[in-house]
Amino acid sequence: MTSSRAAAPHAGAWLLIGPFLGIFALFTAYPLVRAVMLAFQQTFGPGAAHYVGWANFDFLSRDPMFWKAAKNTGVFTLGSILIQLPLSLALALLLNRPGLRGRAIYRTIFFTPALVGVVFVGMIFMLLFEKRTGLVNQALHAAIGVDLDFAWLETYIMPAMILATLWQYVGFNMVYFLAALQNVSRDLVEAATIDGAGAVGRFFHVTLPSIRPIASFVVLLSIVGSVQFFELPYVLLNGTGGPENRGLSIVMYLYQTGFQAGDLGYASAIAWVLAIVLAACTVAMRFLARGEDA
Amino acid sequence: MIRQQAQSADSGRIGGALVHAVLLASAALIIIPLIWLVCASLKRNEDFFTSRFLPAGSGFLGVAWERLTLDHFRSLAQLGIGRAALISVFLASVTAVVATMAAAMGGFALARLRFPGRRLAESLVLAAIIIPPTLLLAPGYQLLFQLGLLDTMAGLILPAAAPAFGVYLFRQATLSSVPPQLLEAARIDGCGDISAFFKIALPLVMPMVSAFLMITFLGTWNNFLTPQVVLQTPSNFPLAVTVAQLRGVYYQEYGLLMAGTLVSIAPLLLLFLLLQRDFISGLTSGAVKG
Numbered sequence: 001m002t003s004s005r006a007a008a009p010h011a012g013a014w015l016l017i018g019p020f021l022g023i024f025a026l027f028t029a030y031p032l033v034r035a036v037m038l039a040f041q042q043t044f045g046p047g048a049a050h051y052v053g054w055a056n057f058d059f060l061s062r063d064p065m066f067w068k069a070a071k072n073t074g075v076f077t078l079g080s081i082l083i084q085l086p087l088s089l090a091l092a093l094l095l096n097r098p099g100l101r102g103r104a105i106y107r108t109i110f111f112t113p114a115l116v117g118v119v120f121v122g123m124i125f126m127l128l129f130e131k132r133t134g135l136v137n138q139a140l141h142a143a144i145g146v147d148l149d150f151a152w153l154e155t156y157i158m159p160a161m162i163l164a165t166l167w168q169y170v171g172f173n174m175v176y177f178l179a180a181l182q183n184v185s186r187d188l189v190e191a192a193t194i195d196g197a198g199a200v201g202r203f204f205h206v207t208l209p210s211i212r213p214i215a216s217f218v219v220l221l222s223i224v225g226s227v228q229f230f231e232l233p234y235v236l237l238n239g240t241g242g243p244e245n246r247g248l249s250i251v252m253y254l255y256q257t258g259f260q261a262g263d264l265g266y267a268s269a270i271a272w273v274l275a276i277v278l279a280a281c282t283v284a285m286r287f288l289a290r291g292e293d294a
Numbered sequence: 295m296i297r298q299q300a301q302s303a304d305s306g307r308i309g310g311a312l313v314h315a316v317l318l319a320s321a322a323l324i325i326i327p328l329i330w331l332v333c334a335s336l337k338r339n340e341d342f343f344t345s346r347f348l349p350a351g352s353g354f355l356g357v358a359w360e361r362l363t364l365d366h367f368r369s370l371a372q373l374g375i376g377r378a379a380l381i382s383v384f385l386a387s388v389t390a391v392v393a394t395m396a397a398a399m400g401g402f403a404l405a406r407l408r409f410p411g412r413r414l415a416e417s418l419v420l421a422a423i424i425i426p427p428t429l430l431l432a433p434g435y436q437l438l439f440q441l442g443l444l445d446t447m448a449g450l451i452l453p454a455a456a457p458a459f460g461v462y463l464f465r466q467a468t469l470s471s472v473p474p475q476l477l478e479a480a481r482i483d484g485c486g487d488i489s490a491f492f493k494i495a496l497p498l499v500m501p502m503v504s505a506f507l508m509i510t511f512l513g514t515w516n517n518f519l520t521p522q523v524v525l526q527t528p529s530n531f532p533l534a535v536t537v538a539q540l541r542g543v544y545y546q547e548y549g550l551l552m553a554g555t556l557v558s559i560a561p562l563l564l565l566f567l568l569l570q571r572d573f574i575s576g577l578t579s580g581a582v583k584g
Contacts, residue, residue: 010407010410012407012486013412016399016400016407019399020397023455024418027452027453028425030437031430031433032425035433038436097310110324112328117515117516117558120516120534123552123555124327133342167323167327228426228428231519235538239542264435265432267432271426271431
């Protein structure tokens with residue numbers, strides 16, 4: 001035993017980290033290098049490729065479909081964040097009320113949709129958003145007289161997707177906010193109350209700054225998720241961009257060019273643009289998380 | 295003074311009622327689509343045009359119970375949903391076990407062992423976490439093609455077998471719950487690194503093991519894009535791909551589509567509710583022993 005340890009003193013450690021390193025090298029590092037090469041190639045299916053220089057990026061900058069997809073993705077991301085996160089925070093604030101009864105039950109209920117896969121959320125909402133037979137139009141018609149033929153899945157596909165995503169993730173984000181709120185110092189809140197701060201003042205001057213690190217993490221998670229959205233439009237629009245490509249997302253366009261049309265090179269160029277935008281968002285959020293005290 | 299207190303208690307009670315009203319309304323909005331899903335999977339297709347939840351009739355609670363049907367589930371069985379469910383169970387459990395094991399081992403090595411290359415491995419983990427999976431989609435597909443792994447289960451399981459995010463989580467869990475003194479004592483008793491992991495570290499990070507098993511199981515079960523890209527033979531498709539394909543073929547068959555969706559999500563939701571209780575009992579038994 002002693003002799004084997006002397007011969008290879010770190011064998012155990014390498015065996016333990018080995019599976020990660022092996023899988024990382026083969027399925028992350030190597031494809032990452034290939035992704036750089038692919039972005040400068042045109043391919044026909046997985047086998048045949050030839051070098052095209054900057055042509056993919058050049059075409060990308062003038063490709064109206066890509067810009068349509070980029071605009072849709074931006075609208076979806078902003079819409080998701082600006083509607084979803086304030087509601088998540090509001091629910092968390094309500095649940096955080098001292099002595100609230102049924103907190104655990106509420107939390108479980110709100111969290112449940114996060115367990116449902118996006119594909120299945122798409123299936124459910126596809127029928128909920130149907131004209132006439134869909135529950136959404138029936139309820140809106142009964143409540144405020146909205147037209148039963150309101151075309152969620154055609155003209156209003158963006159609001160439809162933002163609402164479906166709101167249903168799925170409002171509770172998921174709420175759980176993070178709730179965890180953050182439980183760490184807000186009671187002394188600080190009390191001190192602010194004694195100093196005469198009202199509920200609104202306490203929220204903006206005590207609560208919000210205290211939950212800032214987790215809040216910016218939640219914003220980042222939402223950006224990373226929304227910018228790569230694919231499965232929801234795939235199911236709602238049956239693998240197309242919808243009428244006039246109103247629901248075309250960037251990853252959907254990547255899927256169409258790479259896996260339906262067979263040009264993995266152009267798909268990689270799209271993926272790089274996406275990756276760079278995400279990297280910029282990550283840096284920006286790090287910066288915001290540190291805030292004034294940086 | 296007393297009156298003031300009574301007043302604030304009153305306003306607290308009114309505020310409390312308001313809070314509950316808002317919470318109940320939100321909870322209803324969250325639950326209604328799921329209840330609707332269950333109703334829809336039991337309805338005949340023609341009843342979708344005349345009823346919102348269940349068809350109205352003269353039966354108990356004003357529902358025409360006799361109009362409900364299990365036909366959609368029978369058609370699903372004939373379409374091979376059973377096989378798709380087995381494939382989902384297989385993929386999700388194998389991926390969860392393998393990924394959790396590899397992540398726990400890697401996390402332990404990074405947190406508590408000293409070896410050349412540890413710093414590098416640590417930065418690789420952090421780098422891998424921030425690489426968006428979309429970027430690896432096209433070259434990953436090409437790689438699986440070259441390896442002959444397209445349209446195989448291995449082509450889905452291997453790339454997910456040692457997730458960087460998991461290694462990071464287990465590194466943190468090991469740092470916070472495996473005391474270095476314990477490992478030092480074991481080492482003096484002649485315990486090697488590998489047996490130290492299995493005998494000492496692994497039992498101490500069990501909460502993370504169950505949490506990560508569940509995260510990976512859920513993620514694999516719900517994953518659509520990867521199996522959609524990697525698999526080609528329909529008899530290999532897991533539930534997510536099968537159900538999404540039903541949508542294209544049987545667009546008008548509302549009941550069938552909802553039955554397929556219900557079959558795909560109900561086991562997961564039940565499993566989660568059961569495990570939630572397990573987590574709690576695990577925590578309390580630990581507290582009693584301690």
